[in-house]
Structure formats: C-alpha cells, structure tokens
Amino acid sequence: MLLVVSGLRVSYPAPGGRVTVVRGADFAVESGECLAIVGESGSGKSQALLATLGLAGPGAEVSGSALFEGEELVGMPSRRLQQLRGDRIGLVFQDSITGLTPHMTVGEQLAEVLVVHRGAGRQAARAEAREMLEVLQIPEPDYRLGQYPHELSGGMRQRIMIAMALLCRPSLLVADEPTTALDTTVQAAILRSFAKLKQHAGTALILVSHDLGVVAGLADRVAVMYAGRIVEMAPAERLFAAPRHPYTQGLLASTPRLDRAPSAPLPAIDGQPPDPASVPEEACAFRPRCKVARPACAAGRPPPVEVAPGHRVACLAAEPA
Amino acid sequence: MKMLPFILGRAVVAALTILVIITASFLLTRLAPGGPFDAEVDLDPLVKANLERTYGLDQPIAVQFRRYLGALARGDLGPSTTYPDRSVSELIADGLPISLRIGLAALAVATSVGLAIGITAARARNSVLDAGLMGAASLGVALPAFVTAPFLTLVFGIYLAWLPVAGWGDGSVRHWVLPVVALALPQIAAISRLTRGAMLETLSADFVRTARAKGLPERRVIAVHVLPAAVLPVVSYLGPAVAGVITGSVIIEQIFALPGVGRYFVQGAINRDYGLVLGVVILYASALILLNLLVDFAYGWLDPRARART
Numbered sequence: 001m002l003l004v005v006s007g008l009r010v011s012y013p014a015p016g017g018r019v020t021v022v023r024g025a026d027f028a029v030e031s032g033e034c035l036a037i038v039g040e041s042g043s044g045k046s047q048a049l050l051a052t053l054g055l056a057g058p059g060a061e062v063s064g065s066a067l068f069e070g071e072e073l074v075g076m077p078s079r080r081l082q083q084l085r086g087d088r089i090g091l092v093f094q095d096s097i098t099g100l101t102p103h104m105t106v107g108e109q110l111a112e113v114l115v116v117h118r119g120a121g122r123q124a125a126r127a128e129a130r131e132m133l134e135v136l137q138i139p140e141p142d143y144r145l146g147q148y149p150h151e152l153s154g155g156m157r158q159r160i161m162i163a164m165a166l167l168c169r170p171s172l173l174v175a176d177e178p179t180t181a182l183d184t185t186v187q188a189a190i191l192r193s194f195a196k197l198k199q200h201a202g203t204a205l206i207l208v209s210h211d212l213g214v215v216a217g218l219a220d221r222v223a224v225m226y227a228g229r230i231v232e233m234a235p236a237e238r239l240f241a242a243p244r245h246p247y248t249q250g251l252l253a254s255t256p257r258l259d260r261a262p263s264a265p266l267p268a269i270d271g272q273p274p275d276p277a278s279v280p281e282e283a284c285a286f287r288p289r290c291k292v293a294r295p296a297c298a299a300g301r302p303p304p305v306e307v308a309p310g311h312r313v314a315c316l317a318a319e320p321a
Numbered sequence: 322m323k324m325l326p327f328i329l330g331r332a333v334v335a336a337l338t339i340l341v342i343i344t345a346s347f348l349l350t351r352l353a354p355g356g357p358f359d360a361e362v363d364l365d366p367l368v369k370a371n372l373e374r375t376y377g378l379d380q381p382i383a384v385q386f387r388r389y390l391g392a393l394a395r396g397d398l399g400p401s402t403t404y405p406d407r408s409v410s411e412l413i414a415d416g417l418p419i420s421l422r423i424g425l426a427a428l429a430v431a432t433s434v435g436l437a438i439g440i441t442a443a444r445a446r447n448s449v450l451d452a453g454l455m456g457a458a459s460l461g462v463a464l465p466a467f468v469t470a471p472f473l474t475l476v477f478g479i480y481l482a483w484l485p486v487a488g489w490g491d492g493s494v495r496h497w498v499l500p501v502v503a504l505a506l507p508q509i510a511a512i513s514r515l516t517r518g519a520m521l522e523t524l525s526a527d528f529v530r531t532a533r534a535k536g537l538p539e540r541r542v543i544a545v546h547v548l549p550a551a552v553l554p555v556v557s558y559l560g561p562a563v564a565g566v567i568t569g570s571v572i573i574e575q576i577f578a579l580p581g582v583g584r585y586f587v588q589g590a591i592n593r594d595y596g597l598v599l600g601v602v603i604l605y606a607s608a609l610i611l612l613n614l615l616v617d618f619a620y621g622w623l624d625p626r627a628r629a630r631t
Contacts (some may be wrong), residue, residue: 055533058446078539086536093531101528101546103624112545113535148625164535 001067002172002204004028008064008074010044010051010228018061019277022048023228025064026304031171034198034205036219036236038212038251040273044228045208046176053089053174054081069171087117090165094177095158100149106160107145113167132163136193155186162193169201176208191218212255216240221310224248227274227285230304234311244307244318247286284315292317331617335610339603343393346602347386350595357402357593376402389599398603399596403588409600412585417604419489420574420581424566426501431508431562436555438509439516440543446521455517461510466569470503470576487578500577504569508562515558519551526550549623556620560613567605 010022022044029035037045050056052066052073066073069088073081085091093099101109110129114120120128126145133141138159149157158178165173175194179187195218197203209215215222216236223233224245232245243249250269271289279285287297296316304314356378358369373379377388392399398409442454477499478486490496523529524547532546533539567583574583582601589597621627 053534055530082536082538084536085534091534093527093534096527098527099531101532101550102626103549104546112537116535116537116541150626161531164531 001028002031003066003068003206005048005052005066006064008048008052008066009062010047010056011061012057013059014277016277020279021228021276022051023279023281025225025228025230027223027230027233029172029204029206031204032198032202033221034194034207034219036207036209036215036222037225037230038209038215038222039225040210042273042276043225044276045225048225049174049176049206049208053085053091054078055085055091083117086113086165086170087168088170088172090168090170090173092158092162092165092173092175092178095154095161095181097150099161100157102149104148105145106147106149106152110145110160110164110167113164117168129163129167132167133160136163136166138163155182155190158182158186158190159193162190166197166203170203172204172206173197174206174208177210178207179214180209180211187214194218212240212251224251227279228276229285229314231286231315232311232313233304234308238308238311244311244313245286245315246290246292246317250289286315331614335614338610339606342606343390343599343603344386346599347389347595348382350593350598351382351385353593355593357595359593376400393603398600401589401594401597403592403594403597409596412597413582413600413604416580416582416585419492419579420570420583423497423500423504423573423579423581424563424570426497427504427508427566427569428559428562430501431505431512431566432555432559434505435509435512436516436552438513439555440520440548442513442517443520443524444543451517455514458510458513461506462514464507466503466507466572467576469506470499470573473499473503474576487576489579500573500579503576504566504573507569508565511565512555512558512562515554516551519554520547523547523551553620553624556616556623559616560609563609563612567608 005028006026008022008025009020011018011020013019021042025044025048027035027037037048039045047056051060051062054073054076056062062074064074068084071080071084073084100106104112107126107129110132111120111122111125114125114128115122118125130141130145133144136159138144138156144152144156144160149160152160158181162175162178173194178194179190182190191214194205194207198205198218205218207215207219219236221233222236222239223230224239224247225231226247232239232243232248234243239248240252243252247269250267253267254269256266269289270291274285274288282301283299284290284293284297284302287293290297294316302314302316304312305318306312307318356373357376358364358372364372370379377385380388389399396410398413401407401409401412404412438454438458442451445451474486477484484498485496488496529542529547532542537546570581571583571586573579574581575587578584582604585597586601588594589601
C-alpha cells in the first residue's frame with residue numbers, strides 16, 4: 001500500500017471549544033489505483049487530505065496515522081513534509097482565478113518546483129517544464145511558459161496546475177475538486193489525462209469530489225464521507241450498482257441521469273448536512289435525515305461492517321448480504 | 322506596453338496640474354490680508370510705494386501673474402522680499418540638499434521599518450506581539466509630529482544627552498537622527514498597518530496554498546509569492562506618504578532649526594514673501610507629482626495585470 005490512513009482526526013479551534021471536522025477516517029490507496037472520496041461540502045473530505053499533508057489551516061490538530069511509503073505523515077516535521085509535497089506527492093486544487101501566483105509567469109512557477117526539489121538550474125528546469133506541458137498535450141508550450149495566469153482560461157490554468165503537480169513524477173497525486181469550476185468538455189479532457197497518468201505512469205490518484213458523475217469513470221474504489229467519517233467504501237462498480245448506506249443511496253438517486261425523463265423531479269436528501277460542531281459522537285450522524293432510521297441508531301455509532309469483499313458500510317440497516 | 326505615449330500623456334497632465342497649483346497659490350497668497358511690507362510699525366507710505374514698485378507689486382494682479390509665469394518659464398523663481406539680497410532659486414538651492422536628505426532618509430526608514438513590522442505582525446497574527454505592534458502603530462498614526470519631536474528631543478537630547486537637541490551642525494548623522502525619526506514615525510505606523518492588512522489578505526489567497534502544496538520552503542513562499550503581491554497597497558501609499566513627509570518636514574525643520582526648504586516655507590508664509598512661498602509650493606508639487614508617477618511605473622512592474630491596462 002502506498003498510503004494508509006487510519007483513525008485520522010482533525011479538529012480546529014472555534015469559539016466555544018474545538019470543532020472536529022474529521023472524526024476517525026480510514027482509507028488506503030495502492031500504486032496505480034484511483035480512490036475517490038465523495039461527500040457534500042463540509043463532510044471533511046478535503047480536510048482529511050490537507051491535514052495529513054500539513055496544509056491544514058492555523059490551529060488545526062491532527063491525530064491518528066497516515067503512512068506514506070512507510071513514513072508517518074502525522075506529526076512529521078514540517079520540513080520533511082515540505083520535501084514530500086510537490087515531489088513525491090502532487091496536489092491539485094479546484095481552479096480559481098487566484099490559484100496561481102498572479103505576478104509570476106507560468107514558466108517561473110513551474111520551474112520553481114524543480115529548482116526547489118531537484119536543485120535544477122533555471123534553464124534545465126524550464127526545459128523540463130516545457131516537456132511536461134507537451135506530455136499533457138498543452139498547445140504552444142513555449143508561449144504558455146511566458147504567460148501570466150490572468151492571461152489563461154480556467155481550463156488552461158487547471159492544466160498548468162496539474163503539470164506543476166506532476167513535474168517531479170510523484171507517486172501520489174491528490175486532486176481536490178479538480179474539475180469543479182470547469183465546463184464539461186474541459187472537465188472530460190482533464191479526467192482523460194488523469195486516466196492516462198494512472199495507466200502509464202502508475203501514479204496513484206486520490207480524487208476528492210462532491211460530484212459522483214466525475215468519479216464514476218475514473219475511480220477504482222469510492223469512499224463516501226459523511227460528517228467526518230467514511231460511511232461506505234466499495235469498488236466503484238459495486239458502489240454504483242449496489243449502494244448499501246442510505247446516504248449513498250440518496251446521493252446516487254439525486255444525481256441527474258440521461259436515462260431518466262428530464263421532466264421527472266430529481267429526488268433530494270431531506271434536511272441539511274450537519275453542522276460539524278453538533279455531530280453526536282455516540283450516534284449515527286445521518287440518523288436525522290435517514291428514512292430507515294430505527295431507535296438503535298441513536299444509541300450507538302454503527303461500526304463499519306464488511307458486506308461483501310472490499311465493501312464496508314457503517315449502517316445498522318445494512319446487514320451482510 | 323506603449324511606453325512613450327503613456328509617459329507623454331502623464332507629463333502633460335503633470336504640467337497642467339502644476340499650472341493649476343501655481344495659479345491657485347498665486348491668487349491665495351495675494352488674497353490673504355497683509356503684504357510683504359506690512360510690519361508692526363507702519364512704513365512711510367512713500368517708502369512702501371517705492372518698494373512695491375521695485376517688486377512690481379503695484380501692477381494689476383493679472384500683469385503680476387503674467388510676469389511671474391514668464392520668469393518661471395526661464396527658470397527664474399523671482400526675488401525674495403524676506404531676503405532681499407538673494408533670489409528664491411538660491412534659497413531653495415541652499416535648503417534643498419538638507420530637506421531632500423532628511424526627507425528621503427525618513428521615507429527609506431519608514432518603508433523598511435514599516436514593512437518589517439507589518440510582516441512580523443501578520444505572521445504572528447492575533448498574538449500578543451501582533452497586538453502590541455498594532456497598538457503602537459495606532460498610537461503612531463494618532464500622534465502628530467509636533468508632539469513626538471519635542472518628546473524625542475527631551476528624552477534623547479536632554480535627559481540622555483545622546484544626540485544634539487537641534488541644528489544641522491556639520492551635517493553629520495548625529496544631527497539627522499532625531500529629525501528623521503520624528504518625520505518617519507507616523508509613516509512607519511501607517512505603512513506597518515497597511516502591510517499587515519495586505520499580508521493577511523494575501524496569505525489567505527489560493528495561490529499561497531498552491532505554493533505550499535508545491536513544497537516550497539516557507540521563506541520562499543513569503544518572499545517570492547506573498548510579498549510582491551502584498552506590497553502593492555504599500556507602493557500606492559508612497560504618494561500620500563511623500564505628502565505626509567513634506568508637510569511633516571515643514572514642522573520638523575522648524576522644531577529642530579534645520580536650514581531646509583520647509584523653514585523658508587514657514588517664514589515666507591508669515592512674512593507674505595509671495596515669491597518664496599510660490600517657489601516652495603512649486604518644488605513640493607513637482608516632487609509629489611514625480612513620485613506618484615514613479616509609483617505608477619512601479620505598480621505596473623509589480624503587477625502584470627496593471628501592465629495590461631496602461
């Protein structure tokens with residue numbers, strides 16, 4: 001296993017005590033595999049990854065374990081984490097206008113990665129950056145290197161960011177909502193390049209998204225996160241075909257599909273995602289919104305149960321098949 | 322970027338601005354009650370009329386203005402009525418090196434110390450250090466130079482007797498320190514507050530997270546990615562800062578009895594020395610306009626997005 005995360009907890013200081021946003025997450029990724037982590041905003045899916053990589057906000061407390069290539073990331077000195085980020089572990093965030101440094105050219109921002117991690121000279125770094133743009137099939141690489149971020153389209157900015165994350169040939173790429181701000185055709189192109197990367201370079205991919213449609217074509221396994229915990233994890237095909245957790249079922253039902261009449265109302269999950277400050281520690285967090293909730297759901301947090309090989313569900317209603 | 326039309330355009334606007342300033346100052350000084358030859362003891366009317374004729378003050382205002390502009394076009398700022406044996410140009414040439422040194426030193430100190438304090442406070446956000454620095458900065462913004470200057474003199478000039486109380490002496494650094502510090506203090510306060518705010522805003526920008534995700538050392542993140550974006554508001558503030566230093570120097574040169582331009586300005590105003598006041602006004606206005614022009618250039622250099630617009 002390339003990355004093994006277990007019992008991960010992340011909390012932030014807040015007025016009136018700390019708020020826990022990740023409450024014991026367990027997952028693992030292998031080389032060449034794509035794990036998707038899905039959930040609504042606020043479910044803790046981004047925080048779980050940012051925190052293990054030392055990118056959590058000020059005051060964050062991280063506990064549990066995250067072994068990357070045998071090294072423990074939780075509690076690792078920030079200097080060592082720095083060396084891993086951008087080198088062994090690439091990161092891609094949701095595209096935003098200010099996602100790249102506005103006063104530096106694309107070339108400077110790309111080359112910098114190689115200068116810092118590889119001690120490359122400016123010329124060599126630039127040549128290698130150019131090569132990476134070619135690998136990602138970005139047209140006119142030389143022209144791109146001289147451009148500033150404000151001169152690029154959203155899709156181009158995102159491809160530059162992906163190029164940046166891949167420059168040092170990382171063994172793990174973490175992509176946090178990488179296509180959320182982009183239109184569908186660009187989205188498809190970026191997902192295709194991820195698929196190629198996984199296949200040819202053997203790079204492991206963790207794809208964090210709220211969009212099951214994005215995840216469907218790419219993920220080998222899917223983890224569904226709710227209120228800071230993984231409530232269901234299964235091989236992608238199985239999860240889409242036979243979801244067992246009522247929350248996953250709700251999520252899938254509320255995803256628009258082409259094989260359904262466009263006029264048919266889209267089902268929605270009742271209620272609101274829970275406020276991280278008021279998630280009960282000793283009850284199922286989904287219970288208030290759950291259609292199949294029973295009294296026992298309030299009495300204790302359901303433990304994850306393996307319902308089929310590789311398919312784990314944390315729900316009392318999902319007895320082994 | 323098309324440089325030449327841009328520079329030419331700005332130069333025309335600058336010249337027009339100075340012309341407006343000259344016209345307004347010319348009229349205002351002459352509208353003010355009293356004249357250069359009014360004293361506590363009235364002059365003999367004949368003597369006064371003679372003097373006014375010598376300086377051309379008996380002419381209608383329009384004629385005086387035309388003559389003044391004509392002389393100015395030849396680079397002549399006219400005579401001084403307070404120092405009858407010297408021209409305004411000579412007086413300014415005498416005082417300018419001193420004022421310039423004090424002013425530039427104050428600006429340099431204000432920018433470097435202000436930036437350092439602002440960055441430190443921002444990085445220690447919401448700590449005791451941050452609160453202390455920003456509290457001091459608020460105080461610094463609120464205290465006028467005529468309060469801090471005598472206070473500094475009292476402490477360092479009289480009680481501790483480390484530095485001269487006043488005067489230029491041989492022009493050595495000892496004589497600069499107190500005036501420069503007094504002049505810089507309010508600007509340090511303003512710049513450090515500005516820097517802290519801009520740093521905090523920039524630190525929360527997405528590109529800072531990207532830079533950290535790339536595994537850059539924190540020093541590099543701050544120096545290469547955050548600072549150039551965070552100093553933009555500070556660069557824009559340099560225009561008003563120069564205005565502050567100029568007005569401050571008028572008071573500071575008076576308090577520390579420095580033979581700079583600011584002192585002539587005060588004397589000129591008190592004695593209704595029209596030529597002297599106008600000369601200094603033109604100097605100050607040109608300095609301000611020139612610096613604002615430099616700020617615009619620096620802005621374009623620091624921010625590629627502004628470059629596209631000019």
